[in-house]
Each structure stands twice: as C-alpha cells, then as structure tokens.
Amino acid sequence: MAKITRKPLPKSRATVSPRAGKSKAKSKVRSKAPAAATPKRASKAAAKSGQSRPTTKRTRPWTEAEVREAFSRFRKANPEPKGELEHLNPYTLLVAVVLSAQATDAGVNKATRALFAVADTPQKMLALGEEKVRDYIKTIGLYRNKARNVIALSEKLIAEFGGEVPKSRAEIETLPGAGRKTANVVLNMAFGEHTMAVDTHVFRVGNRTGLAPGNTPLEVELELERVIPPEFMLHAHHWLILHGRYTCLARKPRCELCLINDLCRWPEKTI
Numbered sequence: 001m002a003k004i005t006r007k008p009l010p011k012s013r014a015t016v017s018p019r020a021g022k023s024k025a026k027s028k029v030r031s032k033a034p035a036a037a038t039p040k041r042a043s044k045a046a047a048k049s050g051q052s053r054p055t056t057k058r059t060r061p062w063t064e065a066e067v068r069e070a071f072s073r074f075r076k077a078n079p080e081p082k083g084e085l086e087h088l089n090p091y092t093l094l095v096a097v098v099l100s101a102q103a104t105d106a107g108v109n110k111a112t113r114a115l116f117a118v119a120d121t122p123q124k125m126l127a128l129g130e131e132k133v134r135d136y137i138k139t140i141g142l143y144r145n146k147a148r149n150v151i152a153l154s155e156k157l158i159a160e161f162g163g164e165v166p167k168s169r170a171e172i173e174t175l176p177g178a179g180r181k182t183a184n185v186v187l188n189m190a191f192g193e194h195t196m197a198v199d200t201h202v203f204r205v206g207n208r209t210g211l212a213p214g215n216t217p218l219e220v221e222l223e224l225e226r227v228i229p230p231e232f233m234l235h236a237h238h239w240l241i242l243h244g245r246y247t248c249l250a251r252k253p254r255c256e257l258c259l260i261n262d263l264c265r266w267p268e269k270t271i
C-alpha cells in the first residue's frame with residue numbers, strides 16, 4: 001500500500017488551479033493565481049455543488065476528537081461502505097469510472113451491465129470495437145468521446161501495461177479519459193489505497209461541514225487526507241459520498257437525520 005505523506009496545505013489556496021481534480025496538470029502549484037481560481041469562479045463552483053458559501057473559513061476548525069467522532073459514527077452506521085458503480089474487476093472499474101464523468105452511477109450501471117457481460121478485459125473491448133461500444137453506452141452523456149477513450153485506454157493498457165490496470169496514480173493518469181479522480185477511485189476500490197476521490201458530493205460535504213474547506217477538488221482532497229485519521233481512510237471516500245448523496249443533499253440537506261449534525265459547522269443547517 002502506497003504511503004501517503006500528509007503535508008500542510010500551502011498558505012495561499014488560490015495558487016491551485018480549480019480544474020486540478022480533472023486535468024493531468026492539476027497538482028501543479030503556481031506562483032501566480034490563475035484567472036480560473038478567482039473568488040468568482042470559486043463561488044460558481046460552490047453554487048453548483050449546492051453550497052451557499054464557498055468555504056467555512058470563518059467557522060471554527062474541527063478538532064481531532066471531533067473528526068474521529070464523526071468517522072466513528074459513519075463506521076458504526078455502515079462498517080463496510082460500498083461504491084455504487086458496478087464492476088467485475090479493476091479494468092471494468094476503471095472503465096465505469098471513466099464513463100461516470102458527468103453521469104450518474106445508476107445511468108452508467110444500466111449501460112455497463114450489458115457491456116461488461118461481453119467485454120470485461122481490454123482485449124475483449126478492442127475486439128468489440130468502438131462502434132459497438134458506442135451502441136452499448138449511448139444512453140450516457142458524451143458517449144462518443146467516452147467510447148473513443150475506452151478503446152484508446154484499452155489499447156494503451158495492452159501496449160504498455162500488459163493488459164493490467166497499473167497501480168500508480170501517475171500511470172493511471174496517463175490513460176485516455178482518466179484524471180486524478182479516476183485514479184483515486186481505482187486506487188482505493190481496486191487496490192485498497194488510502195486515496196480520497198473528491199466528486200461533487202465530497203466537495204460539498206467537505207466545504208459545508210467545515211471539515212475540509214477548499215476552493216477546488218484538489219484542495220478539499222488534500223485537506224481531507226490531512227485531517228482524517230489513517231484508520232478511517234480506506235472507507236472515508238465512500239462514507240462522505242454516501243453522506244452527500246443521501247443525507248447532505250445539495251438543495252435540501254436532511255439535517256434532522258444527519259449523524260453529524262452536532263459537529264457540522266454549516267451556519268444554514270436546519271437543526
């Protein structure tokens with residue numbers, strides 16, 4: 001298991017590109033704030049994710065004991081949380097995550113059940129061909145581009161990685177259609193690494209609760225890695241996603257049912 005080095009965040013969070021969670025150059029720290037990292041853009045991202053304030057910097061940070069308490073409650077309620085993207089092996093997980101960009105897990109599962117029944121390896125996917133892959137996934141948004149990526153990443157896996165999904169973030173990120181979030185999901189779910197994939201739900205929960213404020217997915221990811229004790233990291237990604245998907249909803253959070261409503265710092269919580 002790869003060792004995660006937890007470092008304090010740079011003093012100026014505005015030096016990190018807001019597209020860091022998606023692009024391959026995302027972890028670059030720049031000496032000058034790019035236009036995309038302006039507060040205006042941050043507010044837009046915050047609004048899109050259903051939070052009315054970009055971060056909770058003004059609120060009191062969580063103590064170590066509070067973080068431990070929150071994740072102990074998540075663990076007690078759901079000791080073995082599972083992701084909702086259906087897959088058969090690391091390869092089909094990788095493909096499912098690539099297909100899930102800007103799509104729901106349920107929508108991806110609907111398409112991949114039939115696709116993976118006939119193609120659960122890169123070799124079988126190539127034999128199927130781009131046109132047929134496109135037919136299988138045409139109910140998913142951006143399916144033409146995604147079908148192209150699925151074929152291209154399958155070719156690359158065979159040509160460069162012996163047909164196996166590589167186990168390093170840098171290598172996964174070289175695959176067509178795979179960015180940092182994809183790599184984090186695959187490393188966590190397929191290989192048990194303590195990575196933190198930040199999707200829209202984790203981004204919202206991290207900011208809204210004040211647990212890990214950040215203007216970009218990368219900032220939230222690094223802050224979550226910094227504050228969450230290692231014993232919770234294997235499942236933390238799923239606990240936070242499920243919390244955001246079913247309890248801390250974007251438009252109408254269900255604060256009355258929330259396991260951590262006494263710890264949450266969101267000034268607008270309804271309890």
Ligand code: SF4
Pocket residue numbers: 208209247248249253254255256258259260261262264265266269270
């Ligand atoms: S109290 Fe409400 S806003 Fe806070 S984490 Fe729970 S559901 Fe979300």
